[in-house]
Amino acid sequence: MDNSNDRNQQVRRALLKAAGFGSLGALLPAIGCGGSDKADESTSFALGHSSTSATALPATGITGRVVVVGGGMAGAAVAKYLRLWGGSGVAVTLVERSASYTSNIMSNLVLTGQRSISSLQYTYNNLVSRYGINRVQGEVVSVDPVGRKVRLASGSTLAYDRLVLAPGVVFTYELGLGGIPGLETAAAQARVLHAWQAGPQTTALRNQITAMPNGGVFVLTIPAKPYRCPPGPYERACLVADWLKKNRPGAKVFILDANPGITAEVHSFTDAFMNVHAGVAEYHPSVVINSIDASAMTLNTSIGNIQANVINAIPPHRAGKVVTDAGLADIGGRWASVNQLSYESKVAGIHVIGDSAGTDQPKAGHIGNQLGKVCADAMLRALGRLTPDPAPVTNSACYSPITMDTASWLTAVFAYNPTTLKMAAVADSFREAESRSGENFSKMNKWFSALMTETFS
Amino acid sequence: MRLLSTAALLGASLLAATAGAQTAAPPTGRLLASNCFQCHGTNGAGSSFDSLIGQSVDEIYKKLKEMQVESPGNNIMKAHARGYTDEQMRQISLYFSQQRSSSTTSR
Numbered sequence: 001m002d003n004s005n006d007r008n009q010q011v012r013r014a015l016l017k018a019a020g021f022g023s024l025g026a027l028l029p030a031i032g033c034g035g036s037d038k039a040d041e042s043t044s045f046a047l048g049h050s051s052t053s054a055t056a057l058p059a060t061g062i063t064g065r066v067v068v069v070g071g072g073m074a075g076a077a078v079a080k081y082l083r084l085w086g087g088s089g090v091a092v093t094l095v096e097r098s099a100s101y102t103s104n105i106m107s108n109l110v111l112t113g114q115r116s117i118s119s120l121q122y123t124y125n126n127l128v129s130r131y132g133i134n135r136v137q138g139e140v141v142s143v144d145p146v147g148r149k150v151r152l153a154s155g156s157t158l159a160y161d162r163l164v165l166a167p168g169v170v171f172t173y174e175l176g177l178g179g180i181p182g183l184e185t186a187a188a189q190a191r192v193l194h195a196w197q198a199g200p201q202t203t204a205l206r207n208q209i210t211a212m213p214n215g216g217v218f219v220l221t222i223p224a225k226p227y228r229c230p231p232g233p234y235e236r237a238c239l240v241a242d243w244l245k246k247n248r249p250g251a252k253v254f255i256l257d258a259n260p261g262i263t264a265e266v267h268s269f270t271d272a273f274m275n276v277h278a279g280v281a282e283y284h285p286s287v288v289i290n291s292i293d294a295s296a297m298t299l300n301t302s303i304g305n306i307q308a309n310v311i312n313a314i315p316p317h318r319a320g321k322v323v324t325d326a327g328l329a330d331i332g333g334r335w336a337s338v339n340q341l342s343y344e345s346k347v348a349g350i351h352v353i354g355d356s357a358g359t360d361q362p363k364a365g366h367i368g369n370q371l372g373k374v375c376a377d378a379m380l381r382a383l384g385r386l387t388p389d390p391a392p393v394t395n396s397a398c399y400s401p402i403t404m405d406t407a408s409w410l411t412a413v414f415a416y417n418p419t420t421l422k423m424a425a426v427a428d429s430f431r432e433a434e435s436r437s438g439e440n441f442s443k444m445n446k447w448f449s450a451l452m453t454e455t456f457s
Numbered sequence: 458m459r460l461l462s463t464a465a466l467l468g469a470s471l472l473a474a475t476a477g478a479q480t481a482a483p484p485t486g487r488l489l490a491s492n493c494f495q496c497h498g499t500n501g502a503g504s505s506f507d508s509l510i511g512q513s514v515d516e517i518y519k520k521l522k523e524m525q526v527e528s529p530g531n532n533i534m535k536a537h538a539r540g541y542t543d544e545q546m547r548q549i550s551l552y553f554s555q556q557r558s559s560s561t562t563s564r
Contacts, residue, residue, distance in 0.1 A: 374488065
């Protein structure tokens, strides 16, 4: 894809794609509709389930070229809504290095063998065929904010009027950035996994867990917030504890939290650790990990030395490389500050959404989707010489397994505060389930299916 | 056939695009209502949860208000509904009452 000033050519290409021709992604297997915890079933009907017919786009009079970097929950949503709301005059190019997206949501169920990684994968085929999004599989290596173009690893460039960076997070092992001593080397990181980006590490951690002996010890370390998916680590601890309870009698799960207490769903996870998984899971707040010896599988911590069979250390996170390299990670060198009406960063024309954005909203897929819609709306207004919606509202909802067949939920609505200029939780809406239940577990599958359909098709 | 209609649509918007003037504001309530899309489908057309289309403004508004005042217990929507003001609920209700069934076309 060369410098694409020729809008006619781009539109023509979009037209071909809208008609179902020439789609790069069409060669890939259509995988993953979600919704089923029988992983292999969900892959088999995915192709038939996906319509390739183009959606009629509105004629809005808005024109412009938008490049979206990153095809996760936020990036896919912003690309979709730029076209669905902005119409065919808005040329949207989605750059993502991977052939498909692997959902972090539900990936803890891979650890218990209840889902497969392939059941969590979503291609970009529907975004291309339905909305005429131009999909480029590649990696952005630099951003030129003055010339308004990005350069890809392939050497080609993409010109933009507005750029969206939605690269997710990278994990930091540098000691100066909160990394744990002992995990600096690739060899150590290959033994002490994070599995906090669904994919090969998730499968590898599953294999480590199944290799544990009866009476073995699984240690999970949680970084100081903010990290991706606030309830996620506690959910993982619960699922691993439940699996070990059933399959490796006498095994223990130690949860070593850098935070002074459970950071999300305090009621549900306190009940989980004190009652449901009592005798198996042990929760410790405010723990400092002094060092980890990946060869010996030992931890030196503020509560003593621990010998483990498996250590699952979730490192601190920071904004994706493309955000940091563009000099946008101005909050503690980790996150990008943004105008919370438009998600425009401190550099004009460059928006940052999803987990890389530094706001008080959780870093999670459901809200990432909504940030994509708020950002799309604001960009379309900007392209049409209008000001952003002055009162955006975003929302977060998620279900968390407490056992292999029960779940809780968490929800919050966020509204713009014109005094602080920040999105803040509406207190009365920030709630969790009264109790775990099988019904919640079943609704979790429906929620996941709906969310992924909304984001990727 | 699909190719022709898409081509006509693209052509029309290209013509409209040349002016560079201020465009029309998006429909009232659309961005707000998009909060519901994650679970209730794009434009509320239904997904694995209920469709929000095919009801009157009053019907949708009444349901939202009822959910807001009831004790949430284990019902996620009763908790979620507490995040919206009365005016926001009216806007959300109006938006969905204007959506057509089985359409993902935005308006």
